[in-house]
Amino acid sequence: MRGKATATAPANIALVKYWGAHDLSSGIPLNASISMTLSRCVSTCTVEARTGDAAGGAAREESNEVYVVAPGEHWPAPGEGRAQGELRPAPDAFARRVLDHLERLRRWAGADCSFRVATHNSFPSGAGLASSASGFAALTLATVGALGAEVTAEELSILARRSGSGSAARSVLGGYVELPGGPVPDDVYARQLAEPGHWDLRDVIAIVAAEPKAVSSLEGHARAPSSPYFRERLACLADRLTVVREALARRDFDLLGPAVEEEAVDLHLIAMSSSPPIFYWRPGTLEVLEAVRRLRTEGVKAYFTIDAGPNVHVICPPDAEETVASRLGALGSVREIIRDRVGPGPELIEEHLL
Numbered sequence: 001m002r003g004k005a006t007a008t009a010p011a012n013i014a015l016v017k018y019w020g021a022h023d024l025s026s027g028i029p030l031n032a033s034i035s036m037t038l039s040r041c042v043s044t045c046t047v048e049a050r051t052g053d054a055a056g057g058a059a060r061e062e063s064n065e066v067y068v069v070a071p072g073e074h075w076p077a078p079g080e081g082r083a084q085g086e087l088r089p090a091p092d093a094f095a096r097r098v099l100d101h102l103e104r105l106r107r108w109a110g111a112d113c114s115f116r117v118a119t120h121n122s123f124p125s126g127a128g129l130a131s132s133a134s135g136f137a138a139l140t141l142a143t144v145g146a147l148g149a150e151v152t153a154e155e156l157s158i159l160a161r162r163s164g165s166g167s168a169a170r171s172v173l174g175g176y177v178e179l180p181g182g183p184v185p186d187d188v189y190a191r192q193l194a195e196p197g198h199w200d201l202r203d204v205i206a207i208v209a210a211e212p213k214a215v216s217s218l219e220g221h222a223r224a225p226s227s228p229y230f231r232e233r234l235a236c237l238a239d240r241l242t243v244v245r246e247a248l249a250r251r252d253f254d255l256l257g258p259a260v261e262e263e264a265v266d267l268h269l270i271a272m273s274s275s276p277p278i279f280y281w282r283p284g285t286l287e288v289l290e291a292v293r294r295l296r297t298e299g300v301k302a303y304f305t306i307d308a309g310p311n312v313h314v315i316c317p318p319d320a321e322e323t324v325a326s327r328l329g330a331l332g333s334v335r336e337i338i339r340d341r342v343g344p345g346p347e348l349i350e351e352h353l354l
């Protein structure tokens with residue numbers, strides 16, 4: 001018997017960031033995080049579950065197949081049509097994480113099957129643009145669908161988080177989303193703070209380097225407590241979370257922006273002062289930060305944030321998007337601009353990659 005399902009899931013940009021884990025293997029963060037779900041940066045994943053021809057244990061795992069759709073000349077945005085490009089075996093490290101998660105989901109469902117999986121991202125992977133969040137949220141939903149199971153949003157969030165990508169737990173919901181921190185039991189899941197329609201914020205993403213980052217977020221979480229400033233960061237976070245929740249509830253951009261920038265700088269301060277240190281920023285990152293500050297002196301409402309990578313997300317209201325995008329796009333170190341905005345959560349679709 002074969003069951004096949006395809007899911008799309010959005011990336012998200014953290015306004016308050018998960019950095020440092022209570023339980024790294026199941027993605028339980030030490031601190032609560034808040035994110036904005038995106039709509040242009042999306043992962044699509046097809047999972048085929050094959051029962052009947054499955055052998056047990058190691059043989060079953062050997063018959064699993066994991067592919068990525070190779071980047072074509074043009075990656076369609078969601079709704080623009082099917083991804084073009086040939087299927088290639090997934091890189092080893094990524095395939096390992098996918099296989100581990102498939103095995104976890106297979107056991108959860110009590111199924112005896114092997115899997116064929118194909119996945120693609122509409123944006124650069126592993127470059128600090130939350131491709132794990134969207135990728136593992138899409139993989140989780142597609143696998144649950146292929147296994148014929150049904151889950152609530154809470155269960156989907158828990159299952160996605162157990163991939164080890166805590167941010168994937170937030171990508172199962174649209175709009176503005178909060179994931180609580182630990183120490184908590186393994187049932188921690190994301191909650192929606194507001195629907196996408198609550199506040200139309202834009203995210204102008206300045207790509208200064210598209211290659212995968214040298215140090216993974218998982219490694220970053222593991223090193224975070226070695227920073228002498230990590231305790232101070234955690235102590236400040238309760239107030240910052242309150243400010244960000246309030247700013248979102250009141251749609252107060254002047255309250256949100258500075259808190260989001262401080263938060264991003266804090267995360268990178270922890271990374272840079274960890275042992276051994278992690279430098280995600282590139283010279284181009286600083287060029288973009290400088291340009292954002294200059295835009296503000298000219299009255300343009302825009303604030304930056306940066307996940308674990310060199311690329312900069314600039315959060316702004318709709319009327320500032322054009323100016324931000326054209327100004328940043330003209331910078332020497334910016335290779336590409338992706339214009340994104342708050343969007344809905346994942347969905348099952350009928351256009352399969354396999």
Ligand code: DP6
Nearest residue numbers: 014017018132165166167217307308
């Ligand atoms: C800086 O462990 O979720 O993006 O699995 O690689 O996406 P990936 O990372 P994860 O850590 C997220 C780190 C962060 C902040 C955040 O998204 O909260």
